[in-house]
Amino acid sequence: MAIDATSVTLRSVTKSYGQAIAVEGIDLTINRGEFVSMLGPSGSGKTTTLKMIAGFEAPNSGQITFDGDDVTNVAPEKRNIGVVFQNYSLFPHLTVGQNVAFPLKMRKVPAAERAKRVADALALVELAGYERRRPDSLSGGQQQRVAIARALVFEPSLLVMDEPLGALDRRLREVMQLEIKALHERLGVTVIYVTHDQEEALTMSDRIVVFSQGRVEQVGTPREIYDEPATEFVADFVGESLALTAAWTGTDVVAENVGGLSIAAPDLPTGPVRVLWRPHAISLEPISDAHEIHVRARVLTSGYAGGVVRARIALPTHDEGIVSIPAVGGDYTTGASIDLYLRADRAIVVPTDGRATPSDLEASPSDMEASPNTLEAFGADHG
Amino acid sequence: MVTARVRDGRSAASPLLVMPLLTLLAIFFLIPLGTVVVRSFTYPADAGLANYVRVLTDPVSLQYAGNTFRMALIVTVLAVIIGYFYAYAMYKSRPGWRIFLLFAALLPFWTSLLVRSFAWTVILRDTGIFNQLLIGLGLIDEPIPLLRTSFAVTVGMTQILLPFVILPCWAAMARVDAGLLSASRSLGAGPVATFWRVFVPLTAPGAAAGAVLTFILAVGYYITPVLLGGPADQPIAVLIESAVQQRGDWGTAGALATLVLIAVVLLLAAGWGLLARAFLSRKEA
Known part of the structure; x- marks a missing residue:
């Protein structure tokens, strides 16, 4: 297949349904050949944005361009976009082969070439020879592969x-x-690629666009999104973390009952902040050559989760968090104390946004390898 | 084609649950039907196939049969076309309008067949609304004779039978996954191609169900063609009625009824076969 990739630009795109604003002032550039994920909880505007790019919805204001050509009001069938839907959306009245041939028929590709390209597209998704099968006789994974073949066969x-x-x-x-x-x-x-699964976005993307409440929260590579989240929302939504409520005074970041955190000065206006650590920046024991912040946490509840103990802990700052502790270290029953060593150079400081935590929306279990000195943690924001 | 969701948990109990209905059907439908068929061979006692031979060689009954099936076919085709697009208009409407359209389609259902048929005589007669309107507009000078014509029967029966098409069509349309229509558009099919290549095939089973219902009902129609039609529009039901009511000839009536039943079953089987071939084994892409 010879695909001529396009770039996509959104300029202050806004869409509302009656009073409800679905997306507001989205600015975004997607480069030619790039794999970009749109990540966010349901209702964050990512699917609405995708529908506008595909042409199923028209924005109330703003502009969408492909390779610089304005397509804002171009019908979906004229955009030359392959769309893959969550529920596959294969035509149940057509065979697999007819499904994949559908976009070619619409483009009046001659029958002989059509058959060849259908076979090629099915081979691409490892379903060669499935032309005569009915979609409902295939497994979910196979159906989705057919949908991908159908979306690619016309070289969008x-x-x-x-x-x-x-x-x-x-x-x-x-x-x-x-x-x-x-x-x-x-x-x-x-x-x-639209997803609400942060692991999926981190694994697959060149860049991730994090959506929240109809706005773009941050755009960056997976590493940037994970290591340098721009907002509390991004830090909470993407990856696991343990968070402390603190204040940035202009000279120091101070947390209640912990004192000055002696971490690098954040590039933020003074005021309330959240300081977060990713699991790899948290240890149960001090590491001699690193500057660490010691906090003593108290276990509120805990449970064995296969290799690790998952514990809800109370921090001296009155924050609560959930950590996964390697089960070899003890049973960490309610009321037990845990010493945590938080690496100062890995601290992430974000302004407090005062919004509800997304951790309730996105509580995917982590399969990360846990070494005895490493804690897996994800913040439960009660600060 | 249409996804049917089978709830396994209920299947074990269902044969028992339908027993009362089956009993009712046996008593009030199968036994009378059986009696009709039996009488077509045994009335008079030594009849045998004589009733059938007489009916099948009688030009009058053949002509009436022709009237019946011709009219049923015309009405079915018209009702399916009009009913399908009526249901499509409902599908495309906003919810408020949709309820209004559904109500408008069902309203005649709640009045008796006799009343509806008489209503058409009021509209179509020489001094009726239709002719008055045309005369009032100066389009015609003399009323056009509409009553007692095939036109009147067609219009009346089509209107009366429309809900039987609209409802199954609407039910099929309401189940259509809007994602499939979006998918079609994204794959390069414009609105018209999407309608014909995706929407119509997905909803065709609803239309087929409506067609079957309409055809069966139309073949058995009696009051409407008698009230609205002329001598050339009289249905076979008239012959059956007169055989029973005027001559007490249960044998002839039974033979006629049995032949109509057989013809309907054969036509339906042929119709299903055509539909199945049209939608299940299309030419490979």
């Missing part, structure tokens, strides 16, 4: 995927993530 310049793996079980999802990534690398098509 942009592939848009709306939570394509949402309906699949975890194991299959991980396999498909790698398959989609491999397809992207092979074909070079621009991909816009």
Whole structure:
């Protein structure tokens, strides 16, 4: 397949349904051949943005361009975009082969060439020879592969995927993530991938756009989003962390009952802040050559979670958090004390946004390897 | 085609649950039907196939049968076309309008068939609303004779039978996954191609169900063609009625009824076969 990838630009795109504003003032540039994930909780505007890019919805204001051409009001069938939907959206009245041939028929591709390209597209998703099968006789993973073949067979310049793996079980999802990534690398098509699964976004993307409440919260590479979250929301939504409520005085970051944290001065106006540590920056024992902040936490509740003990802890700053502690270290019953050593050079400082924590929305269990000195933690923001 | 969700938990109990209904059907439907069929061979006692031979060679009954099936076919085609697009208008409407359209379609259902048929005579007769309107507009000088014509029967029966098409069509449309229509558009099909290649095939089973219902009902129609039609529009039901009511000839009536039943079953089987071939085994892409 020869795909001529397109770039996509959104300029102050706004969409509202009656009184409800779905997205507000979205500015975004997606480069040619890039794999960009739109990440956010449900209702954050990521799917609405995708629908406007695909042409299913028209923005109330703003402009969308492909390679500089204004497509804001162009009908979806004229945009040359492959769309993959969460529930596959295969035509139940057509066979697999007819489904994949559908976009070619619409483009009046001659029958002989059509058959060849259908076979090629099915081979691409490892379903060669499935032409005569009915979609409902295939498994969920196979159906989604057919949907991907159908979305790619006409060599679109942009592939848009709306939570394509949402309906699949975890194991299959991980396999498909790698398959989609491999397809992207092979074909070079621009991909816009909507998901609410932060792990999926981190694994697959060149860049991630984090959405919250109809706005873009942060755009960055997975590493930037994880290591340098711009806001409390991004820090909470992407990855796990332990957070302290603190205040930035202009000279020092001070937390209640802990005192000055002696961490690098944040580039923020003075005021209330949150200081976060990712699991790899938290230890149970001091490491001699690193400057660490020692806090003593108290276990509120705990439970064995297979190799680790998952404990809700109270911090001296009156924050609460959840940590996963390697189970070899003790049983960490209610009331027990845990000493935590937080690496000062890995501290992430974000302004307090005063919004509800997204951790209730996104409580995916972590499969991270836990070494005896490392804690897995994700913040439970009660500050 | 249409996804049917089978609830396994209920299947074990269902044969028992339908027993009362089956009993009722047996007593009030199957036994009378059986009696009709039996009498077509045994009335008079030595009839055998004589009733059938007489009916099938009688030009009058053949002509009436022709009237019946011709009219049923015309009405079915018209009702399916009009009813499908009526349901589509409901599908496309905002919820408020949709309820109004549904109500408008169902309203005639709640009045008796006789009243509805008489209503059409009021509209279509020489001094009726239709002719008055045309005369009032100066389009015609003399009333057009509409009553006692095939036109009147067609219009009346189509209108009366429309809900039987609208409801199954609407039910099929309401189940259509809007995502499939979006998918079609994204794959390069414009609104018209999406309608014909995706929406219509997905909702065709609803239309087919409506067609079957309409056809069966139309074949058995009696009051409406008698009230609205002329001599050339009289249905076979008239012959059956006169055989029973005027001559007490249960044999002829039974033979006619049995033949109509057989013809309907055969036509339906042929119709289903055509539909199945049209939608299940299309030419490979």
